[in-house]
Amino acid sequence: MKKVVLGLFLLGAAATGARAQGSVTLYGLIDEGLDFNSNLNGQHQWKMSSGDAQGSRWGLKGAEDLGGGFKALFQLENGFDVNSGRLAQGGREFGRQVFVGLSNDTAGTLSFGRQYDSLVEFVAPLTANGNWGGYLFEHPFDNDNTDNSFRLNNAVQYQSANFGGLKFGATYAFSNSPGQFSTANAQSAGASYTLGGLSMGLAYLNVANPGANTIGAVTTNDAGFIAERQRVFGAGINYAFGPAMLGFVYSHTDLKNPTAYAYISGSIVPPGQSVASLKFDNFELNGTYLVTPAFLLGAMYDYTQAKLDASGGSTKPRWHTLGVIADYNLSKRTDVYVMASVQRSVSDHSGTALDNAYTGGADDSSSNDRQAVARIGIRHKF
Numbered sequence: 001m002k003k004v005v006l007g008l009f010l011l012g013a014a015a016t017g018a019r020a021q022g023s024v025t026l027y028g029l030i031d032e033g034l035d036f037n038s039n040l041n042g043q044h045q046w047k048m049s050s051g052d053a054q055g056s057r058w059g060l061k062g063a064e065d066l067g068g069g070f071k072a073l074f075q076l077e078n079g080f081d082v083n084s085g086r087l088a089q090g091g092r093e094f095g096r097q098v099f100v101g102l103s104n105d106t107a108g109t110l111s112f113g114r115q116y117d118s119l120v121e122f123v124a125p126l127t128a129n130g131n132w133g134g135y136l137f138e139h140p141f142d143n144d145n146t147d148n149s150f151r152l153n154n155a156v157q158y159q160s161a162n163f164g165g166l167k168f169g170a171t172y173a174f175s176n177s178p179g180q181f182s183t184a185n186a187q188s189a190g191a192s193y194t195l196g197g198l199s200m201g202l203a204y205l206n207v208a209n210p211g212a213n214t215i216g217a218v219t220t221n222d223a224g225f226i227a228e229r230q231r232v233f234g235a236g237i238n239y240a241f242g243p244a245m246l247g248f249v250y251s252h253t254d255l256k257n258p259t260a261y262a263y264i265s266g267s268i269v270p271p272g273q274s275v276a277s278l279k280f281d282n283f284e285l286n287g288t289y290l291v292t293p294a295f296l297l298g299a300m301y302d303y304t305q306a307k308l309d310a311s312g313g314s315t316k317p318r319w320h321t322l323g324v325i326a327d328y329n330l331s332k333r334t335d336v337y338v339m340a341s342v343q344r345s346v347s348d349h350s351g352t353a354l355d356n357a358y359t360g361g362a363d364d365s366s367s368n369d370r371q372a373v374a375r376i377g378i379r380h381k382f
Contacts, residue, residue, distance in 0.1 A: 022065065028058035031134075032082045033377025035361070041265070042367035050082035052361045052375055053134040053325075053337060055148075057096055063103075073109070074100045089151070090221035097151060108160040108169075115155040117171060118190030118203035119234050119251075120148045126201055126236030127249045128286040128300035128323060129360065136341035136373055137323040138360030140304045141261055142224055143280040144232045144251040145205065147360060150222045152186050153215075165194045173217035175208070184209045184216025197240035205232040211262070225268075225278075227258035236284075243290035253280040264365050266353025273311045280306045294329040308350050315350035319343055319357070333381045340374040 031054045037045040050056050059077035066072055077096040079088035089095025094114070101111030124130025124146040129137040138147035152173040159169040168191035175184040190203025207230045209216065211223030220226075236249035255278040261268050269275050286300035302321040307314060325339040347355035347369060357371035358364075365371070 022062060024060060024062035026058070026060055027382065028056075029054055029379065029381045030056050030082055031377060031379045032056070033375045035373055035375045037359075037362055038372040039357075039366040039368065039370065040362060041364055045363070047363075048083045049361070049375070051079070051088070051134075052136060053339065053377055053379060055079050055088065055096065056082050059094075059096070066102075069105045071103045072100075073103055073111070090219070095151075099155075099157075101157075104161075106161055108158060111157050111159075113155065114151050114153050115157050115171065116148065117145065117152050117186070117205045118169060118188040119145050119205050119232055121159075121169065122167075122190035122192045122201040122203040123234040123236050123249065123251065124148065126199060126238050126247055127284055128247075128298065132288060132296070132298055132327070133286075133300060133323055133325060133339070135361035136339055136359060136375065137300050137302075137321070139251070139282040139284070139302055140280070140306075140319045140321070140343075140358060141263075142360065143253040143255075143304075144234055144282060145224075146234065146249075146251065149224045150210070150218050152188070152217050153219060153222075154217060155186075167192050175217060176215045177213065182208060184212050184218075186217035197245075199238040199240075200236070202235035203233075205230075207231075211260075224262055225255055225258050226260040226262065227255045227278075229256040230254075231256075245288045247284075247286045249282070249284040249286070251280075251282045253282075255279070261353070264353050264358060266356070266365055268308075268352050268354055270308075270310050270312055270351040275308060275310045277309045278306065280304055296325075296327045298325045298327070299323065306354065308352070308354060310350075315348040315354075317348050317350055317354040318346040320346075321359070334379070336376075336378050338374075338376050340372065342372040343370070345369045 031051050035049045057079050061075040063071045063073040076094045076098050079096045099111040099113030103109035127146045129147045142149040154174040157171040170189040173186040186207040188205045192201040207218050210218040210230050211220050211226035231254045234251035238247035258278045282304045284302040288298040300323045304319045306317045321343045323341040327337040329335045341359045343357040343359045345357045357366040359371045359373045
């Protein structure tokens with residue numbers, strides 16, 4: 001009997017030790033607020049809106065120690081709308097990200113699944129919209145994806161370890177189309193460097209046929225622009241000194257044969273014409289100041305110039321976007337904030353929706369060259 005009891009004890013101890021080698025974490029964030037839009041297709045709008053400062057989400061992530069410095073890891077992250085309970089990201093159960101992989105303390109991490117591109121990982125944290133500001137501060141039409149409008153499906157990603165502040169990574173997303181290896185695929189690469197208060201990053205993204213089908217790297221219900229190709233380069237720098245931080249980001253987007261933009265009712269193609277290319281250059285200045293450890297003030301200004309090459313000629317629309325935020329932490333997990341974004345477009349008479357203002361987070365374009373969105377919100381993290 002003693003041998004049986006001792007055997008059960010040892011078995012239980014072994015099982016406890018095995019469980020101690022792994023962990024699973026449940027986490028999430030709920031962002032809710034009230035928005036006012038000055039001009040939505042010619043009308044004022046008041047609305048409850050979820051996830052404007054940060055996308056509302058919940059997720060599970062975990063790791064298992066495999067020994068020798070190796071770990072197995074996974075992450076499942078769901079996006080949702082607080083007001084309706086609906087799934088976000090095209091109705092996907094885990095639309096924000098879902099992957100499984102292996103990591104090593106010195107060799108880095110290799111992961112497989114639906115994942116972020118390098119613009120999101122290395123450059124977006126240096127922007128206002130990809131860090132402390134959210135949708136309202138995105139560059140027009142989120143043309144460079146620094147606001148994470150889409151993810152990469154079927155993606156194999158490598159992320160390096162941290163080498164004295166230097167990190168780098170690359171991603172390849174398969175098209176999954178039979179006999180069409182290079183159709184609807186994507187490639188991305190980037191790097192970042194931090195030293196004290198200095199942070200720098202750069203990245204490249206190339207997507208073939210975004211929105212072309214339902215199984216590619218960027219699918220029809222995930223893409224912003226529908227085009228033959230979307231190519232983006234971005235770089236940025238932030239410098240923090242005392243309670244202040246200043247940043248600058250530049251990005252360039254080149255769309256080949258674009259036909260539509262999914263989130264507005266207006267067309268980006270002039271009537272009776274075709275578009276060979278649409279290019280954007282974004283120049284953003286941003287800054288934050290900690291009045292107290294719990295009270296943050298932030299501001300950003302973005303100037304974007306575009307070039308639309310249509311069969312009837314070329315035009316050069318432009319946009320000026322100004323955003324401000326005041327954020328107060330009630331606790332380590334809960335904060336309240338007020339924010340506003342004002343945009344003015346400078347029309348070059350393209351005859352398209354590009355002539356109008358379109359602030360990030362708005363349901364549609366303005367009916368003229370100005371649009372302002374103001375928001376009061378509460379955010380809770382768990």
